[in-house]
């Protein structure tokens with residue numbers, strides 16, 4: 001017995017400036033705003049692309065807002081405020097009022113940085129899940145609660161996870177006929193009220209969340225795995241066929257020091273499957289990343305430092321065509337990490353790319369990485385490329401919030417179900433180079449500032465002679 005998950009419903013972000021993130025999700029990542037809710041204290045906007053749904057929450061009266069005036073233009077944005085303001089007008093900023101003053105289907109996290117911190121699952125029965133999880137000793141932030149409108153009833157509760165600030169909302173929608181959740185207003189209603197909305201139709205075939213990656217402190221992985229196994233019936237997904245159960249998938253050569261362990265859920269006591277029960281969308285995997293000792297500054301440690309604790313480091317968005325998706329997004333202003341140029345000129349890699357039907361130059365334009373999966377597994381046997389090879393294509397965005405924390409990834413799987421070792425190494429190198437260049441920039445700025453200050457404090461020639 002466990003609180004069996006039937007599907008992932010949405011992922012919630014909590015941010016200081018919802019309009020900034022809304023702008024990025026719609027204009028750059030091509031999501032569509034489809035439901036909204038606003039009360040005196042909370043603003044909740046829901047965005048959708050395929051089956052991938054984000055709810056972005058802002059609490060305008062939060063004490064944290066005073067710190068920076070609610071302005072969180074991220075380092076990667078490149079957005080002109082003017083167009084953002086125009087867009088805010090378009091989405092009818094500040095116009096959706098609803099009586100109940102709470103962060104519906106969630107809790108407001110007392111967190112000082114922007115964060116992705118709630119993964120909402122659909123379950124068949126919230127009451128029995130509650131009883132089971134209570135016996136297991138879980139901590140509840142919201143007990144089973146009913147919300148209804150004229151389309152029916154939804155029951156939900158919020159349980160605290162074992163990973164940093166991550167919570168799970170468990171929701172039962174089986175008695176609800178509406179297309180989202182009661183309490184939210186459909187954006188088309190806004191259209192009827194005469195306000196235009198943005199509808200994205202560009203070539204960006206994102207279909208679902210492929211995986212969610214947690215950044216964790218060292219040695220926490222076994223506890224995390226046990227927690228999800230005991231409570232939600234998750235099971236291990238072996239990234240590599242000869243992966244050690246306790247060690248996970250360890251990458252430790254050439255300056256990289258990373259331990260990855262992955263899991264996914266079974267949708268009932270009977271079945272373990274990589275497809276959700278209605279077979280429409282593959283199950284989203286969970287990856288736990290921890291850095292190995294003595295690695296110094298790196299992607300995982302930087303996240304833990306800047307996020308001020310463990311949490312969701314990145315989310316993989318599945319696309320059926322990574323090249324057109326990355327192209328559309330890059331044109332709209334998304335910044336991707338690029339591996340060192342040598343990655344695309346190396347003969348072996350070029351051959352791999354060409355064999356997979358890709359032009360290395362096109363992939364290099366957007367920083368797309370390609371790995372060939374050589375292992376033979378039952379899960380990937382059905383979807384093998386004509387030449388018997390399986391490929392994995394990935395590209396990683398730069399952090400999307402102010403801090404060096406959360407980022408998104410595009411992933412296209414051509415038969416490969418795991419994570420590419422070569423891709424992870426290339427990503428690691430690009431991030432190290434990025435962090436070093438950022439550090440060098442900061443050093444340069446500091447030196448320039450010091451020089452500026454010391455020049456100012458030096459007596460001028462004139463002063464000297466005047467004396």
Ligand SMILES: O=C(O)C(=O)Cc1ccc(O)cc1
Nearest residue numbers: 213287289299300419420424
């Ligand atoms: O390869 C992927 O997409 C992963 O999710 C694995 C991973 C996890 C953490 C990192 O800092 C880098 C790569």
Ligand SMILES: [Fe+2]
Nearest residue numbers: 213314316409
């Ligand atoms: Fe990933």
